[in-house]
Amino acid sequence: MKLMLNGTAREIDAQTLADVLVAEGLGTAKVATAVNGSFVPAGLRATTDLRDGDAVEIVAPMQGG
Amino acid sequence: MREFYGTTLANGFMLGTAQYPSPAILADAFKRSGASVATVSLRRESGQDRAGQDFWQMIQGLGVHVLPNTAGCHTVKEAVTTAHMAREVFDTKWIKLEVIGEEDTLQPDVFGLVEAARILTEDGFQVFPYTTEDLVVADRLLHAGCEVLMPWGAPIGSGKGLNNVFGLRAMRAHFPDVPLVIDAGLGLPSQAAAAMEMGFDAVLLNTAVAKAGDPAAMALAFAQAVAAGTLAAQADPMEPRDMAAPSTPVIGKAFLS
Secondary structure (H helix, E strand, O other): OEEEEOOEEEEOOOOEHHHHHHHOOOOOOOOEEEEOOEEEOHHHHHHOEOOOOOEEEEEEEEEOO | OOOEOOEOOOOOEEEEOOOOOOHHHHHHHHHHHOOOEEEEEEEEOOOOOOHHHHHHHHHHHHOOEEEEEOOOOOOHHHHHHHHHHHHHHHOOOEEEEOOEOOOOOOOEOHHHHHHHHHHHHHOOOEEEEEEOOOHHHHHHHHHOOOOOEEEOOOOOOOOOOOOOHHHHHHHHHHOOOOOEEEEOOOOOHHHHHHHHHOOOOEEEEOHHHHOOOOHHHHHHHHHHHHHHHHHHHHOOOOOOOOOOOOOOOOOOOOOOO
């Protein structure tokens, strides 16, 4: 499936948002997710189906002021 | 000390976690600072470097309250989505709400700020809005459900200190029961002390410590300034006056001319 993952066009073998996290090695990581600009809670990742062209954002804790 | 959404902090020092030369120096600066709150953020994570995971481990080890921000957000939608992601990742209702309105000054878009604050408050967030010293905006934020206000001292990262002392004093006087935090623009410990002496409840700063030649030493300097300013405010400072008033009694002075 063709996705925009964190702003980069990627071809990823995935059906759901949870699949993307596993494929990226972030299956158990401390991250939050959004699809097409909308927040997707962790509990809904496994049931959030993706389509070609979807924009997926995966974010994690980072330094901030 | 006023409570921040029911939480009493050990002191009025909130410190940012960005821009330090290394994670070790960041940790050392926090240790020396004794800061009660650490601000953090969210950024894109890749499976290769997993930088966020290491950072989170370190922050948890600091033993401080975590205040995630929505830095870099320019729209209500962006800020609200970021807040939701932060709540899940950091497991806190606290959110330092930034909706940036202007690139050169990084001043808040106060219209978007009020709107985002209302949306987030209704959704159970405890919002710390990064705002200006404008009293009308402050009033709108309180009506939107905010119980803390964070007026800027000066533009973020500028180190200019308290740009509008009159406006900040007015804000303190106008909202005597609202916890107020000077957020952004502080460059020197003396400015933090001045803010606390004016009766502000806390200061939030980052660049002044992180970009100092010796961040740990500067963190300690700010901690001492915050403590001094807090004590001074509690001690009820004297009123300034225009004319001199002798401090040494004149009665009984020897007549020597």
